[in-house]
Amino acid sequence: MNTTAETTVIERLAALPTASISDAMDALGLHGTLHGLAPLTYGFRATGPAFTVQYAPAGESRGSVGDFLDDVPAGAVIVIDNGGRTDVTVWGGIMTEVAAERGIAGTVINGVCRDIATSLQQNYPLFSRGRFMRTGKDRVQLVAVQTEVTINDVRISPADIICADADGALAVPQARAAEVAEIAEGIEDTETRIVAAVNGGATLVQARRDLGYHDLQWGKKMSNAASGHSTATLYEASKLPCACDPGLKPAWHGAKVAGPAFTVRGVGGDNLALHHAVLNAPSGSVLVVDMQGAEHGHWGEILAAAAQHRGIAGLVIDGGVRDSEEMARMDFPVFSRSVTVVGTAKDYAGDFSSPVRVGGLTIRAGDLVVGDADGVVILPKDAAETVLDKADERVADEQRILAEIRHGISTLELYSL
Secondary structure, three states, X not given: OOOHHXXXXXXXXXXXOHHHHHHHHHHOOOOOEOOOOEEOOOOOOEXXXXXXXXXXXXXXXXXXXXXXXXXXXXXXXXXEEOOOOOOOEOOOHHHHHHHXXXXXXXXXXXXXXXXXXXXXXXXXXXXXXXXXXXXOOOOEEEEEEOXXXXXXXXXXXXXXXXXXXXXXXXXXXXXXXXXXXXXXXXXXXXXXXXXXXXXXOOOHHHHHHHOOHHHHHHHHHHHHHHOOOOHHHHHHHHOOOOEOOOOOEEOOOOOOEEEEEEEEEOEOOEOHHHHHHHHHOOOOOEEEEEEEEEOOOOXXXXXXXXXXXXXXXXXXXXXXXXXXXXXXXXXXXXXXEEEOOOOOEOOOOOEEOOOEEEOOEEEOOOOEEEEEOOEEEEEOOOOHHHHHHHHHHHHHHHHHHHHHHHOOOOHHHHOOO
């Protein structure tokens, strides 16, 4: 039985196309696409927890097909692994009739099916490698149900969430489903806003640039990798002048952030640009704002709540903020030049996705922003992946040094000083 939380995640994934879900999984480095499995017709769609079935070629004893069906709960998606065989079927009309009557969400087959007309009449979602009329009875045998199966190098466990539509099928690991849904929703929102911007007169190039389209998958992947490193490690690994000046500090103790920059140029003492930025920045991005160091409370609890609701990862602002205690309780990371109660005007709508000067650095949209207790570093987009690899190497080397120190070797010896 699904818990309320699991049902909510399934409902969220069911509202999304597999294309966006696949993009979200790419961003997280997850492999779940079931290449070669297609719907019988474009209208089919199925989302639900996997009920796994494993077949193998029949031995001396006679094999049977479909006896597991009595054990499948309503709402599940049956996942049948027949080793990709296309010479015998493991699903037919009787099974379709029974599954449809019992409220099973659909069937995904690493193999073939038959009695297609019944599936179409019942509007029962079937996804397979094709169709073929020859029965699997006495040619295959049931090996196991509700155990892990592997299809296209994708390991599928019972209760992993299967999502399938006109573009094919994929498996979302249950433990990462909420995270996948959140990122996929952000991707969908961004793509919807790109279309709206183009329909409103923007060029496609401009709309994609302004809304961070090209960083949707890359940004999340890099953010996850960067969040495992301190700013000190990243700075040392980069060999680049990538540290913002020490005047930019966390607005509250414990603030940490990592994500691609969504750049904003405003006017000090005016925060209208930030209201627009919250509406336009893609999920997962970090707002990087040039307010010329102005000591005004450009950002506070209300904007933080709005940003958090839209999935924005955090704020780095060359200027002042307020409501620091409230933002700490919300766990919304903010790095600023000052904390002040002084209010702002709301007149200048701002400029977005152009290079900005923040913390003594020129920062471009898509650069990787990382902040922690030691400050903020900015990794140029084209260098970020290399720097993260070097950071991994540096951490491994530091672990070796620490181990040697514990064995009594001095730092003078270790560093040949």
